[in-house]
Structures are given as C-alpha cells and as structure tokens.
Amino acid sequence: MLEFIQTLVSGIAVGSSYALMGLAMVLIYKTSEVVNFAQGEMALLTSFLTYMVLEYHGFPFYAAFPLALVFAAFLGFFLEFAVLRRAKEPNILGMIIITIGLEMILMGLVSWKFGADPKTMPFPLSPYDSVQLGSVFVSALEVLNFGVALAVMLILFVFLRYSKLGVAMKATQQNNMAARLMGIRTNRILMITWGISSVVGCLAGLLLSPMTMQPYMMWDPMLKGFAGAVMGGMTSLPGSVFGAYLIGIIENLFGLYVSIEFKSVVAFAVIVLVLCIRPSGLFARHYVKKV
Amino acid sequence: MATLLEIKNIETFYGLIYALRGVSLTVEEGTITAIMGNNGAGKSTILKTVMGLLEDQPDKGTIEFMGKRIDGKDTEVIVRLGISYVPEGREVFEELSVRENLMMGAYIRRDRSGIKEDRERVYAYFPILKDREAQWAGTLSGGEQQMLAIGRALMNRPELLFLDEPSLGLSPILVKEIFSIIRTINREGVSILLVEQNARMALAISDMGLILENGRFVMKGKSRELMEDRDVKEFYMGIRSEESAKGFQRWKRKKRWR
Ligand SMILES: Nc1ncnc2c1ncn2[C@@H]1O[C@H](COP(=O)(O)OP(=O)(O)OP(=O)(O)O)[C@@H](O)[C@H]1O
Ligand SMILES: [Mg+2]
Numbered sequence: 001m002l003e004f005i006q007t008l009v010s011g012i013a014v015g016s017s018y019a020l021m022g023l024a025m026v027l028i029y030k031t032s033e034v035v036n037f038a039q040g041e042m043a044l045l046t047s048f049l050t051y052m053v054l055e056y057h058g059f060p061f062y063a064a065f066p067l068a069l070v071f072a073a074f075l076g077f078f079l080e081f082a083v084l085r086r087a088k089e090p091n092i093l094g095m096i097i098i099t100i101g102l103e104m105i106l107m108g109l110v111s112w113k114f115g116a117d118p119k120t121m122p123f124p125l126s127p128y129d130s131v132q133l134g135s136v137f138v139s140a141l142e143v144l145n146f147g148v149a150l151a152v153m154l155i156l157f158v159f160l161r162y163s164k165l166g167v168a169m170k171a172t173q174q175n176n177m178a179a180r181l182m183g184i185r186t187n188r189i190l191m192i193t194w195g196i197s198s199v200v201g202c203l204a205g206l207l208l209s210p211m212t213m214q215p216y217m218m219w220d221p222m223l224k225g226f227a228g229a230v231m232g233g234m235t236s237l238p239g240s241v242f243g244a245y246l247i248g249i250i251e252n253l254f255g256l257y258v259s260i261e262f263k264s265v266v267a268f269a270v271i272v273l274v275l276c277i278r279p280s281g282l283f284a285r286h287y288v289k290k291v
Numbered sequence: 292m293a294t295l296l297e298i299k300n301i302e303t304f305y306g307l308i309y310a311l312r313g314v315s316l317t318v319e320e321g322t323i324t325a326i327m328g329n330n331g332a333g334k335s336t337i338l339k340t341v342m343g344l345l346e347d348q349p350d351k352g353t354i355e356f357m358g359k360r361i362d363g364k365d366t367e368v369i370v371r372l373g374i375s376y377v378p379e380g381r382e383v384f385e386e387l388s389v390r391e392n393l394m395m396g397a398y399i400r401r402d403r404s405g406i407k408e409d410r411e412r413v414y415a416y417f418p419i420l421k422d423r424e425a426q427w428a429g430t431l432s433g434g435e436q437q438m439l440a441i442g443r444a445l446m447n448r449p450e451l452l453f454l455d456e457p458s459l460g461l462s463p464i465l466v467k468e469i470f471s472i473i474r475t476i477n478r479e480g481v482s483i484l485l486v487e488q489n490a491r492m493a494l495a496i497s498d499m500g501l502i503l504e505n506g507r508f509v510m511k512g513k514s515r516e517l518m519e520d521r522d523v524k525e526f527y528m529g530i531r532s533e534e535s536a537k538g539f540q541r542w543k544r545k546k547r548w549r
Contacts, residue, residue, distance in 0.1 A: 167387065171395045177344065182370065
C-alpha cells in the first residue's frame with residue numbers, strides 16, 4: 001500500500017512537468033491551431049542559457065531566473081513574429097513542419113554550443129533534499145514543481161477569465177474577423193500568446209534542469225505533455241492538466257506493477273486507447289453550433 | 292450637414308471575380324442610408340471593403356471617412372477612427388458570455404465609467420441581454436444574437452454604424468422592434484449605413500436609399516421618393532403596380548434603368 005501511494009506521488013510529481021508543457025502547447029494551439037513541436041526546445045534553449053549565465057558568468061539566482069522568464073517571453077514573441085507569421089496561406093501540415101524544423105534548429109544550436117554531455121543546473125534546492133508527507137517521501141524539487149504548476153494554472157485561469165487581454169485572446173481564437181472588428185490587433189495577440197506559452201514551457205525546463213541537463217531532455221516531457229493535452233481535447237486548459245497528471249500516474253503505476261522497461265511507452269498506448277473511444281478527447285467542450 | 296463617409300468609384304475583386312464595378316456613395320452626418328439589392332449584388336462587399344476586411348482591396352477608387360483616406364488601412368485602425376460594423380450573420384463570440392462580448396466591443400476604450408454607462412444603455416435597448424448577461428453568446432437565439440451584435444458594435448461609441456441585414460432570420464415582430472431601435476440609435480447621434488433585403492422596412496426608416504445590382508448602383512434617391520417609385524415597388528417591395536388581366540404577364544415588364 002505504501003509503495004502504491006509512493007508511486008502515485010511520484011506520478012503526480014513528474015506529471016507537473018508534463019502539465020506545464022501541455023498547458024504551453026494548448027495555449028498556442030487554441031489561438032493559432034498550430035501544434036508547436038518546438039515547445040520543448042524553446043524551453044531547452046532558455047534553460048541552457050540560464051545555466052550559462054549562472055555557471056560561467058556568475059549571475060545570482062535572483063537575477064538569472066527572472067531574466068530567464070523574460071528571455072523566454074521574447075523568444076516566443078520572436079519566433080511567432082519572425083517565422084510563423086511569415087507562413088503564407090498556412091495549412092496544418094505546413095505549420096507542423098515549420099515547428100518541427102524550429103525544433104531541430106533549436107536543439108542543434110544547444111548541442112553545438114553546449115555539447116551532449118550531461119550537466120546539472122545550479123539551483124537553490126538540491127534535488128536530493130526531500131520532504132516527508134506522512135509516511136511518503138517526496139523530493140523538495142518535486143514539491144516546488146507541483147507548486148509552480150498549480151500557481152501557473154491559477155494565474156492562467158484568472159488571466160483568461162478576468163483580464164481584458166485574456167478575454168481578447170479567447171475572442172481572437174473564437175472569431176478572428178470579429179476580433180479585428182473590435183479593434184483587437186490579432187497579430188499582436190498571437191505574438192503575446194507565444195510569449196506566454198514560451199514562459200510556461202520554460203518553467204518546466206528550468207525545474208527539470210537541476211536533475212540533469214542534456215540536449216534531449218525536453219523531448220520526452222513535451223511529448224507526454226502533448227499526449228496529456230490531446231487526451232484533454234487539445235483546447236481545454238484544465239483538460240490538458242488532468243491528462244498530463246493521468247499520464248504521469250499511469251506510467252509510474254505501470255512501471256511498478258508491470259514493466260519498468262516499457263514505462264515510457266505506456267503513455268502513448270493510453271492516448272491511442274482514449275482517442276479510439278473518444279476521438280475529441282476527454283474534455284472537449286465545444287459547444288455545437290446551432291444552424 | 293457634413294459628409295461623414297465618401298466612397299468614390301471603388302472596384303473590388305475576389306480573385307478574378309469582379310464584385311464591385313465602380314461604386315460611389317456618401318453618407319451624411321446624422322442620417323440613415325440604406326443599400327438594397329438582390330442576393331449577390333455586392334452589398335456586403337461594399338461594407339467589407341470599407342472596413343478593410345478584404346486584403347489589397349479596393350483595387351481602384353478612394354474611401355474617405357471624416358475627411359481622411361481610409362482605403363488600404365487595417366481594420367483595427369479603421370475601427371479606431373469610429374466605424375463599427377455589425378456583420379451579416381452576427382459573428383458574436385460564441386464561447387464568451389454576453390457581458391464579455393460587450394466588453395470586447397469596448398476593447399479600444401479606457402474610460403471605465405463611460406463603458407459602464409454604455410453597457411447600461413445597451414441593456415436599456417435590449418433588456419433581454421441583461422437577463423442573459425452571464426450566458427455564452429452561442430447559446431442565445433438568433434434574434435438575441437443580433438441584438439448582442441448591435442449592442443457590441445455600439446460599445447465603442449462609433450460615429451458611423453454599418454448594419455448588414457439586421458432583419459435576417461428574425462420574426463416580423465422582432466424586425467419591427469430592431470428597426471425602431473435602429474432609429475433610436477440614429478436619433479441619439481449615430482449615423483447609419485444599412486444593408487437590407489427588406490426594402491420596405493429599410494426605406495421606411497432611412498433618409499437616403501440606393502439600389503445595387505451586379506456591383507453597380509442603379510438608383511439613388513431620397514427614401515421617401517424611392518418608396519413611391521414604380522420599379523422599386525415592384526422589384527424590391529413586391530407590390531404590383533399594374534394588375535394584368537391574366538396575372539402572369541408581369542415578368543415581361545422591364546426595369547427602366549436597363
Ligand atoms: N469570399 C468570396 N470569394 C469569392 N467570391 C465572393 C466572396 N464573397 C462574395 N463573393 C461574390 O461577390 C458577389 C457579391 O457578394 P456579396 O456578399 O457582397 O453579396 P450581397 O449583396 O451581400 O448578397 P446577400 O444579400 O446574399 O448577402 C457575389 O457574387 C459573391 O458570390
Ligand atoms: Mg450580404
């Protein structure tokens with residue numbers, strides 16, 4: 001029983017990274033219908049640059065981490081403005097290829113600059129500190145990760161529900177022409193969305209970095225975040241978070257009771273299954289148009 | 292009376308389709324101007340061209356609003372200058388609440404108290420919207436969505452309001468109600484350019500009327516005079532001016548302007 005609970009808790013702990021990646025991808029998908037496969041690598045670049053300024057340039061934590069978030073935002077703005085907006089008459093396939101291209105460029109950049117040998121990010125918390133919750137142990141880093149994911153969800157919820165900019169983002173995604181007729185600069189909204197999404201993704205990267213850093217580190221969390229998002233219907237923020245945690249938990253339980261080697265693959269088996277039963281995801285809540 | 296909008300000889304293409312073939316039109320301050328015409332005549336295209344919704348259009352001609360050239364400008368800029376457009380088919384934000392839709396209508400404004408005042412004014416025009424305030428716009432009836440679309444367009448305090456077929460799909464009673472509100476809006480100082488299939492209603496509330504056919508205006512005049520015109524009566528209001536003995540000869544009558 002204890003083992004079960006311990007596994008559940010670790011599932012939730014890894015689920016937090018997936019949830020952040022999933023949220024980031026859903027934000028972009030909702031406003032521009034682009035599945036951003038470069039999401040993980042955008043976080044990767046930000047994390048490695050943060051590593052660089054901490055390790056080589058002696059920046060203090062309190063400067064490096066806020067700077068990382070600012071950099072992430074600008075990276076998002078830049079990619080939307082310089083690359084995605086240039087796509088003329090975009091179609092879904094073309095967009096996917098563009099983001100995969102970006103993904104490879106960013107990963108190449110990081111491998112070339114920093115090499116493939118694993119590093120660890122200096123961090124105020126050691127990944128080996130742990131906290132005891134009842135009779136279960138969790139690493140302090142995982143608790144932090146969970147807390148950050150929770151905070152991000154809350155902030156996004158409040159932002160999209162109550163701020164004018166947040167509502168304008170939803171309006172743009174629902175009806176681009178009508179949004180322009182309200183005077184909303186929809187191009188700018190897209191750019192801002194990419195910025196926000198990049199910041200959310202970069203948080204996942206920064207929180208994984210104290211464990212180990214290498215150029216491939218974001219690929220797996222991103223795919224699983226994406227998987228969680230697909231399970232949630234790809235357009236629902238709470239749905240993507242739920243899906244991400246579910247995948248974290250399932251893969252850990254599978255690792256415990258069935259096979260540790262296939263642990264990582266089970267996530268995708270689950271998606272296939274879910275999509276066969278409910279093709280629009282578990283949380284698709286699109287209201288059906290009246291004719 | 293000053294001229295608010297002046298369209299001179301615009302031509303608009305959809306790819307190779309020649310939709311507007313030299314259209315000129317003025318809207319005087321404080322008036323209601325109505326454009327009538329059959330399906331596919333190009334009525335909506337005029338409004339879309341003015342709003343800058345059609346990329347790289349108009350191909351030829353100029354559009355001036357309050358003395359400033361606006362052709363070729365971005366929609367967002369044109370809206371900020373004071374034109375609001377209620378598109379054909381409402382185009383409300385379906386998954387935003389009624390209140391949020393109105394909030395988006397006032398997107399370009401910063402004066403909180405003024406916005407609140409205007410929202411109350413919209414609710415006074417359309418009390419049903421107040422009852423539906425927290426409901427998703429997509430769950431409103433067609434008529435309620437039309438009211439919301441008009442209300443939303445009023446939220447940025449336009450000088451000039453474009454209405455594209457506000458009567459589309461509404462019951463006769465509701466059409467009357469909407470038209471009486473359109474008139475009230477006009478009396479409160481908003482000039483209106485109205486596109487309508489329902490020529491009878493449109494002429495009844497407008498000051499000037501124009502009739503569009505195949506991308507060209509074929510008639511212009513004071514609405515009161517158009518209402519008395521034999522051709523307008525027959526072709527756009529469905530009133531027979533002369534009863535033929537057998538009743539099936541009517542199709543032979545020709546429009547004078549051809
Ligand atoms: N996006 C488009 N692409 C190609 N042709 C178009 C497009 N929109 C309109 N047209 C064509 O331009 C012409 C004018 O269309 P428009 O929508 O302005 O007509 P309308 O007078 O508003 O008609 P209705 O009363 O039916 O709304 C039509 O022949 C139509 O087929
Ligand atoms: Mg039309």
